Amino acid sequence: MGAAQSFRDMCDRTKNTNVRLSLPAVCMVWQTAMIILFGIFIRYDKESDTHWVEHKKTENKSSDIENDFYFRYPSFQDVHVMIFVGFGFLMTFLKRYSFGGVGFNFLIAAFGLQWALLMQGWFHLTDGKIKIGIESLINADFCVAGCLIAYGALLGKVSPVQLLVLTLFGITLFAVEEFIIVKVIHARDAGGSMVIHTFGAYYGLSISWMLYRPNLDQSSRLQGSVYHSDVFAMIGTLFLWMFWPSFNSAISDHGDGQHRAAINTYLALASTVLTTVAMSSLFQKHGKLDMVHIQNSTLAGGVAVGTAAEFMLMPYGALIVGFCCGIISTLGYKYISPFMEKYMKIQDTCGIHNLHAMPGVIGGIVGAITAAAATESVYGHEGLIKTFDFEEEFANMVPTKQGGHQAGGLCVALIFGIGGGLIVGAILRLPIWGDPADDNCFDDETYWELPEDEESIPPILQYNNHMRNKDIAETNFTMEPDHRTRS
Numbered sequence: 001m002g003a004a005q006s007f008r009d010m011c012d013r014t015k016n017t018n019v020r021l022s023l024p025a026v027c028m029v030w031q032t033a034m035i036i037l038f039g040i041f042i043r044y045d046k047e048s049d050t051h052w053v054e055h056k057k058t059e060n061k062s063s064d065i066e067n068d069f070y071f072r073y074p075s076f077q078d079v080h081v082m083i084f085v086g087f088g089f090l091m092t093f094l095k096r097y098s099f100g101g102v103g104f105n106f107l108i109a110a111f112g113l114q115w116a117l118l119m120q121g122w123f124h125l126t127d128g129k130i131k132i133g134i135e136s137l138i139n140a141d142f143c144v145a146g147c148l149i150a151y152g153a154l155l156g157k158v159s160p161v162q163l164l165v166l167t168l169f170g171i172t173l174f175a176v177e178e179f180i181i182v183k184v185i186h187a188r189d190a191g192g193s194m195v196i197h198t199f200g201a202y203y204g205l206s207i208s209w210m211l212y213r214p215n216l217d218q219s220s221r222l223q224g225s226v227y228h229s230d231v232f233a234m235i236g237t238l239f240l241w242m243f244w245p246s247f248n249s250a251i252s253d254h255g256d257g258q259h260r261a262a263i264n265t266y267l268a269l270a271s272t273v274l275t276t277v278a279m280s281s282l283f284q285k286h287g288k289l290d291m292v293h294i295q296n297s298t299l300a301g302g303v304a305v306g307t308a309a310e311f312m313l314m315p316y317g318a319l320i321v322g323f324c325c326g327i328i329s330t331l332g333y334k335y336i337s338p339f340m341e342k343y344m345k346i347q348d349t350c351g352i353h354n355l356h357a358m359p360g361v362i363g364g365i366v367g368a369i370t371a372a373a374a375t376e377s378v379y380g381h382e383g384l385i386k387t388f389d390f391e392e393e394f395a396n397m398v399p400t401k402q403g404g405h406q407a408g409g410l411c412v413a414l415i416f417g418i419g420g421g422l423i424v425g426a427i428l429r430l431p432i433w434g435d436p437a438d439d440n441c442f443d444d445e446t447y448w449e450l451p452e453d454e455e456s457i458p459p460i461l462q463y464n465n466h467m468r469n470k471d472i473a474e475t476n477f478t479m480e481p482d483h484r485t486r487s
Contacts, residue, residue: 017446019434022161027111030164034114041118045131071254072134078246079141081239083109087148089236090295091350095226097156099444104163108151109144112167116143119175123183138250146174146196150204150421152350156223156442157213159434169424170203177416186394186402187409188371188387190261191248191306193363198413201357205346206421210429212345218439223349230291237295244269244302248309253386261309265302268322272301275326283334290333296355297329303359307367307406311387312378321366328362329354349442364410372403 046055047068056064064070084106091101117140121130147170151163158166178195181187189195216223225233249261280293301322305313313321332354340346340353376384384390390397397405428435436446444450 015431015435015437015440017159017434017436017440019159019161019447022432022434023159026161026164030111030168034118037118038114041121041130043129043131045133045136048133069134072138072250075246075250076134076138076141078243079138079250082243082247083141083144083148086236086240086243087145090233090240091152091155092236093225093229093233093292093295094156094222094349094442095224095229096222096443096445098229098232099448099450101155103448104160105148105151107160108147108163108167109141111164112144112147112171113137113140115168115171116140116175119143119171120178123175123179135251142192142196142251143171143174143178145192146170146200146203149197149200149352149356150207152352152356153201153204153208153346153348154211155349156219157208157211157216157347157349157436158428159436160447162428162433162435165428165433166207166424169420169427170200173203173416173420174199177412181409181412185405185408185412186389186397187367187406188310188389188402189307189367189409190252190257191265191302191309191363193303193306193308193360193367194410194413197303197306197356197360198364198410199417201352201355201360202414202417203421203424204352205348205357206418207425207428208348209344209346210422210425211435213347213438213441215438216347216441219441219443222442225291230295233295234291237298240299241269241302244299248302248306252310256383257310257387260312263315264305264309264313264318267315267318268301268305268325269299270301271319271322272326272329273298275323276300276330279327279330283330292333292351293330296351297326297333300325300329300355300359303356304363304366306360307363308370311367311370312374313366313370317370321362325359325362328358332358360413361410364406364413368403368406368410371406372400374399374402 043049046052049055052064052067055061056066087109088102088105091105092098094101117132117136118130120139120143121132121136124130144167147167150166150170154163154166174195177199181189181195187194245262245265248265249258252258252261276293276297277289280289280297281287284290301318304325305318305321308317308321333351337348337351337354340348346353371388374384374388379387384399388397388399388402390402436443440446
């Protein structure tokens with residue numbers, strides 16, 4: 001008990017946010033390590049190597065268009081935009097933390113994708129080397145997505161050095177849990193409801209619980225949005241919403257599986273928008289819409305349909321999934337997030353529990369039920385084998401047993417997310433990372449050089465006009481004309 005209290009006292013001592021030495025050191029050392037490790041392990045795969053010409057002849061491929069690049073690159077491009085633009089701009093809703101939202105998102109993704117290529121590649125070595133191609137890049141982006149989701153819970157409360165440490169451990173944990181779920185347990189999770197969203201959300205929430213700030217209300221003046229910051233965040237929402245069908249279908253099997261995954265995601269997202277708008281209006285005073293719900297809950301259907309996206313969920317089934325998630329996610333923002341902060345000491349800045357955690361768990365459950373209910377009459381014999389990869393050591397697998405494996409995959413994601421988050425949270429609690437004090441959170445000024453704010457001109461008293469710095473009043477009811485120009 002005494003040792004635990006001493007640890008807490010050490011962690012809660014005065015904060016020093018100067019990262020002039022630690023941030024450059026971590027970035028330079030880790031990037032140097034990436035160069036060395038890439039030199040030792042990483043090589044082009046057979047479809048990106050100059051020996052493709054010979055391979056094409058051996059495989060009787062008549063044209064370069066049969067290279068996997070031409071099948072996967074459009075999806076990779078969409079996923080890449082989601083990672084850097086979608087997630088980045090979605091986090092710009094805070095009134096004074098737009099640089100941190102989009103800038104640190106950029107940092108996490110750039111480091112994470114390199115480490116992900118190594119971590120995921122080490123589980124699939126060929127002659128002692130990691131062979132990378134376009135699908136490797138997609139999987140690396142997926143890996144990064146889990147860490148960006150975790151960042152959402154910690155937005156505005158951690159230093160860039162802490163984020164790099166979070167990413168280092170997060171990518172490592174992700175690669176291990178993904179291998180266990182996909183290769184060992186043999187669960188299917190094309191859109192990552194379990195592997196990406198459930199893991200990433202509970203990883204971030206567990207870290208947030210470990211880094212609980214009892215006096216965070218001292219920064220409450222900045223823990224909110226303004227009109228233009230919500231508009232920028234909505235840009236992120238729209239990019240994510242438009243490209244989510246690509247995200248869920250990017251690594252599905254060519255042909256019907258990829259086609260079906262895009263359709264199911266498309267429909268689930270559309271359904272979610274209507275139920276989100278309905279619930280937001282219903283539970284807000286005077287029926288007005290809350291932009292928090294529109295920015296986030298409208299995406300929940302894409303999360304929840306991920307695992308079952310390539311299954312025969314049926315179009316109406318995708319609509320049902322989206323319908324339910326719009327309701328659950330919106331109510332989560334309205335009631336569950338405040339409850340978690342007050343009683344569970346989990347401070348979730350972006351509400352990832354409502355957008356990723358709950359929909360991710362729902363997605364895992366939907367995937368397990370859909371897999372267990374699969375029949376040859378619906379899928380066809382060959383379709384059943386292809387969809388669930390019933391080959392080699394899993395050739396004798398039956399759908400009901402596959403449903404159990406899907407449920408097991410969800411449990412693994414939860415264990416790695418929560419357990420890993422608690423351990424990494426304890427590490428990040430150490431007072432060596434340059435994180436801000438409770439009264440200095442959600443402010444870009446802590447880690448960024450900011451342009452000087454435009455000098456504000458005191459407003460001339462006007463009737464029913466709350467706009468500042470207007471050269472000419474936009475109403476005829478002015479008490480005196482304003483002839484001053486902007487300085």
